Amino acid sequence: MTLLLLILGLIGVCILLIIGAPIYLVLGTVAVVLLLHEGVSMAGLGQHALDHLNSPVLIAVPFFLLAAVTMRGGGVARVLFDAALTWLGWMRGGLAIAGVAATAVFAAINGSSMATALAMGTLLVPLMIENGYRPSFAMGLTAASATLGILIPPSLPMLLIGIIGEESVPRLFLGGVMPGLLQATLFGIYIFIVAEKVGGNPMPMATRQEFIGKNTYALAAYAIPVVVLGGIYGGFVTLTEAAVLGATVAIVAVLLIYRTGRLRDVFSLFTEAIDRTGVVIVKVIGALLLSAWVIKSGLPQNLARTVSEMGLEPWQFLTAMNIFLILMGMFLEGAVIILVVLPIVAPIVRTLGIDMTHFAVVMIINIELALLSPPIGLNLFIMANVTRRPVAEVIKGTVPFFLIMLCLLILVTYVPAITTWLPNMVFGKS
Numbered sequence: 001m002t003l004l005l006l007i008l009g010l011i012g013v014c015i016l017l018i019i020g021a022p023i024y025l026v027l028g029t030v031a032v033v034l035l036l037h038e039g040v041s042m043a044g045l046g047q048h049a050l051d052h053l054n055s056p057v058l059i060a061v062p063f064f065l066l067a068a069v070t071m072r073g074g075g076v077a078r079v080l081f082d083a084a085l086t087w088l089g090w091m092r093g094g095l096a097i098a099g100v101a102a103t104a105v106f107a108a109i110n111g112s113s114m115a116t117a118l119a120m121g122t123l124l125v126p127l128m129i130e131n132g133y134r135p136s137f138a139m140g141l142t143a144a145s146a147t148l149g150i151l152i153p154p155s156l157p158m159l160l161i162g163i164i165g166e167e168s169v170p171r172l173f174l175g176g177v178m179p180g181l182l183q184a185t186l187f188g189i190y191i192f193i194v195a196e197k198v199g200g201n202p203m204p205m206a207t208r209q210e211f212i213g214k215n216t217y218a219l220a221a222y223a224i225p226v227v228v229l230g231g232i233y234g235g236f237v238t239l240t241e242a243a244v245l246g247a248t249v250a251i252v253a254v255l256l257i258y259r260t261g262r263l264r265d266v267f268s269l270f271t272e273a274i275d276r277t278g279v280v281i282v283k284v285i286g287a288l289l290l291s292a293w294v295i296k297s298g299l300p301q302n303l304a305r306t307v308s309e310m311g312l313e314p315w316q317f318l319t320a321m322n323i324f325l326i327l328m329g330m331f332l333e334g335a336v337i338i339l340v341v342l343p344i345v346a347p348i349v350r351t352l353g354i355d356m357t358h359f360a361v362v363m364i365i366n367i368e369l370a371l372l373s374p375p376i377g378l379n380l381f382i383m384a385n386v387t388r389r390p391v392a393e394v395i396k397g398t399v400p401f402f403l404i405m406l407c408l409l410i411l412v413t414y415v416p417a418i419t420t421w422l423p424n425m426v427f428g429k430s
Helices: 002-018 023-037 042-053 056-073 076-088 094-110 113-130 135-150 156-165 169-175 177-198 208-217 219-233 239-257 265-297 299-310 314-329 334-351 356-370 378-387 391-414 417-427
Strands: none
Touching: 002 023, 023 265, 042 265, 056 076, 056 094, 056 113, 056 156, 056 219, 056 239, 056 265, 076 094, 076 113, 076 208, 076 219, 076 239, 094 113, 094 135, 094 177, 094 219, 113 135, 113 378, 135 156, 135 177, 135 356, 135 378, 135 391, 156 169, 156 265, 156 334, 156 356, 169 177, 169 219, 169 356, 169 417, 177 391, 177 417, 208 219, 219 239, 239 265, 265 334, 299 334, 314 334, 314 356, 314 391, 334 356, 356 391, 356 417, 378 391, 391 417
16 A cells, blocks of 8 residues: 555656646645645644754755855856966866866855856856867866766755755765765866867966966865865864855855955845745755655665565665666756655665765766756756757767766765765764
8 A cells, every 4th residue: 555655656746747846846745645644634744844844954055055156156166267277277178177177166165066057157168169179078078067066065965865864964075075076087087088189279387476376366265165174074163154154255255355246245145045945945845744754654664674685785776776866867856856765765775784975975976967867957958058059069068978977976886985985084984
């Protein structure tokens, strides 16, 4: 009976998504119907949501979002790119490699792939085309590099996984560092190899004065991830306090140092951050209610027992999950995948002895791939909109980077130490 209800619930989710219903309404409606069927009262539903929303992790969300919207519109992407160019521009494909490096640092500031795609797409693609790079290559590189926004900490999807999967967010953040740096490095190596074929001529080497000037000017931007991540892992501040500090430094940098914003713009920044926070919270409420039904039904325990009885090895389960998540990523956005899948599979992950940090990073890389997968891939459409070029041209440019990320997914899946070494070194084994 429980399995039948789950199947009917999933059918309901699919129907509502197909007709264009918002994800929070989809999850909330299906969860409420299932819980009412189980005899839970409406008051009980509200109390369950309120109890779980009282979370310090959720308090951090609006401040991370405030930092993201501030940096996106504050010209910080240009500052980071100019600094990266003084380091890498002189080599073959240096302009593109500098773009990847700047994108990685920008990702460590805002935690959003879409914000990264908008900021870097507006800046990097026209500059690469102007310097002789093929348009499809420039768009594909930028769309793929922007996915680092959800892998390199701080990451909003990691926050969601921490909330839904009841896992330490600082530990999850650290799990994404090595894979994120590895992805950026693989992109850089590929660019260096194919640079001559895609128009990547070296840029003039920066003078000593330019090098010092542009890197000094970028110190305020560099300070944001240092304050956030250094504060958390240095034990100086909590996650929420780090988010507040990050947002504060971002506003100070944009208003007083770079002067790309005005004091009267602060209200609109807060408004946008609050609006985006509301979207996150209503999605989380729907996911929490769905999770409550899943737990009440005993489905995860039954599935975990079934998987255990089948004798599946962890690598076999992860292989099956990768195939499943890649297929889901073709039709659903990343937040939906986390909110629908994680409550069901988290108990199985723990039963099989898979480190939740490892599984979270595997899931995030799958969501990165989803951002580049037609027909729904959001980064594809953002890049097409920013550049006013056909989506098909963007897809063509992303293919080699998609394959590199697929190889990264395989490597991370079967070599867990890539994700667990750093968290274990800092926090000990979970």
